Every structure is written in C-alpha cells, then in structure tokens.
Amino acid sequence: MDELEKLRPTDAATRHLVRRLIDEPDRWALFLDIDGTLLDLAATPDAIQVPLSLPGDLQAVAHRLKGALALVTGRSLSYADALFTPCRFPIAGLHGAEFRGFDGQTVVAAATPAFVSLKQRLIEQTTWMEGVLIEDKGAAVAAHYRLAPAFDSALEGIMRSFAEEAGPDWVLQPGKMVFEIRPARADKGDAVATYLEQPAFAGRMPIAIGDDLTDETMFALANARGGQSIRVGSLSTPTCALAKASSPSAIRSALSTIAAAGEGPAAASRS
Numbered sequence: 001m002d003e004l005e006k007l008r009p010t011d012a013a014t015r016h017l018v019r020r021l022i023d024e025p026d027r028w029a030l031f032l033d034i035d036g037t038l039l040d041l042a043a044t045p046d047a048i049q050v051p052l053s054l055p056g057d058l059q060a061v062a063h064r065l066k067g068a069l070a071l072v073t074g075r076s077l078s079y080a081d082a083l084f085t086p087c088r089f090p091i092a093g094l095h096g097a098e099f100r101g102f103d104g105q106t107v108v109a110a111a112t113p114a115f116v117s118l119k120q121r122l123i124e125q126t127t128w129m130e131g132v133l134i135e136d137k138g139a140a141v142a143a144h145y146r147l148a149p150a151f152d153s154a155l156e157g158i159m160r161s162f163a164e165e166a167g168p169d170w171v172l173q174p175g176k177m178v179f180e181i182r183p184a185r186a187d188k189g190d191a192v193a194t195y196l197e198q199p200a201f202a203g204r205m206p207i208a209i210g211d212d213l214t215d216e217t218m219f220a221l222a223n224a225r226g227g228q229s230i231r232v233g234s235l236s237t238p239t240c241a242l243a244k245a246s247s248p249s250a251i252r253s254a255l256s257t258i259a260a261a262g263e264g265p266a267a268a269s270r271s
C-alpha cells in the first residue's frame with residue numbers, strides 16, 4: 001500500500017501536505033503549533049504525552065526542508081524545548097513573545113515584579129475554584145478550567161480584570177478551556193513573519209498548522225503570503241484557515257510519512 005493510502009481519506013489537507021513536502025521540499029516552510037496539533041489534548045497541561053517517534057520525525061522533516069521548520073506555541077520556550085529533547089528546533093514560545101531563530105539566537109520574555117505579584121494574587125483569588133489550575137509560565141500565566149467547566153465565565157471575569165491591571169504590555173488570550181495573560185509584544189503571526197526573514201526560511205512559502213484561537217494570526221499571515229493554513233480538529237468555531245485536518249494523530253501520521261521519505265527526491269511519493 002502507498003504510504004499516502006494509510007492516511008485517513010477524509011484528511012485531504014494532510015495528503016496535500018505530504019505531497020507538497022515530499023515533492024517540493026525547497027519551496028515550503030512549516031510552522032507547527034504543539035498542543036492540539038502535534039500532541040493530543042490532555043486533562044492538565046503536564047499530562048501531555050509526546051509519542052516516542054515524534055521528535056525524530058520532526059527532525060527528519062526539518063532536515064528535508066533544510067531547516068525550515070519551527071514550533072510556534074503558547075508554551076514557554078524552555079518547556080517546549082524539553083518536550084522534544086534531544087532534538088532542538090527553532091521555537092517561538094508564549095504565543096510569539098519568546099523566540100529562538102534558526103541560528104539559535106534567543107529572545108526571552110521576563111516577568112516584571114508587578115507581574116510576579118499579579119500571578120501570586122491570581123492564585124490566591126482562585127483557590128476556592130476547585131479544579132481550576134493556574135499555570136505559571138514566567139512572563140505569562142494561564143488559568144485552566146478543563147476540570148472545572150462551570151467556572152468558565154467567573155474565571156473569564158477574573159482574568160479580564162487581571163489583564164487590565166497588568167496594563168498595555170500584556171493581553172488576555174482565550175484558548176481551549178483556558179484564559180491566559182500573555183505579553184502583548186508579539187503574536188504567532190508576528191513570529192512566523194520574523195522567521196520568514198531568516199536564513200533557512202526566507203524565500204519559502206509558509207504552511208501554518210494549528211488548532212486554536214491563538215493560531216488564527218499565523219493562519220492569516222500564511223494566507224497573506226500565498227501559503228497554506230490548516231486547522232486541526234473541529235471547525236465549529238470560525239477560522240481563517242484554508243483547510244482542515246481531523247486530529248493530531250493525522251498530523252503525526254503525515255509527518256511520519258514525510259520523515260520516511262528521507263532526503264531523496266520524492267522517493268515516497270512513488271507507489
């Protein structure tokens with residue numbers, strides 16, 4: 001059976017992705033979200049599982065694209081890095097506020113003393129909300145309600161008022177069962193635009209793959225540059241992505257097919 005036939009027939013987008021990256025590896029740059037795109041969603045932020053083969057597959061795809069692959073995530077850069085050790089990729093963290101380029105140059109985001117105090121007060125003010133989880137990401141903070149969905153609107157109110165208190169350098173970022181306060185200085189679209197100026201990425205067309213609201217800015221950027229955007233999972237919420245994929249496992253399967261093609265010219269696309 002052709003490797004492509006193993007992909008679910010409903011996933012036209014992932015089949016096209018495989019074709020593009022196998023047949024035209026010098027044309028595309030790949031931008032991948034992590035949670036809900038590369039990894040299945042889990043009940044809590046630390047309960048995620050990285051399939052054993054994923055780091056190596058990503059590395060093989062990056063190699064095929066001559067380095068034009070970056071992870072663009074809401075996680076902190078250091079957390080995302082640790083997930084894929086010993087492999088190391090260009091990563092934009094905290095939704096674009098942290099950035100490590102192809103050359104390894106890194107921009108990190110720091111919490112101000114006022115933001116540190118805000119995070120502490122956020123923890124204190126939400127302890128009564130059983131099941132709500134506060135994730136401290138340094139210069140960002142996330143309040144998760146996946147285990148306590150009834151607190152959805154109460155938590156939104158609290159996070160909205162803390163975001164206002166944080167001031168113009170921070171912004172409220174809603175996501176999947178989460179409200180975050182993140183640095184305002186860059187979003188995921190800005191991160192993709194910065195990568196496209198860098199060696200390894202420059203001159204290529206972007207393909208952005210994500211699953212959540214925060215990914216919409218990179219979808220819009222990819223579309224504006226004549227590239228491709230793929231939203232993973234349910235399309236019940238509005239999106240500007242041009243195509244859809246069913247699940248993180250469909251994305252992983254596509255990456256593994258591309259990885260298996262190695263470096264040769266379109267070897268795996270022949271049946």
Ligand SMILES: O=P(O)(O)OC[C@H]1O[C@H](O[C@H]2O[C@H](CO)[C@@H](O)[C@H](O)[C@H]2O)[C@H](O)[C@@H](O)[C@@H]1O
Nearest residue numbers: 034035041042043044045073074075146176178
């Ligand atoms: O941009 P991403 O890489 O998709 O990161 C977005 C946020 O992902 C994480 O939260 C989400 O995934 C958790 C684990 O599956 C899940 O429990 C939670 O409900 C989701 O919202 C992460 O914890 C956040 O810091 C990221 O910003």
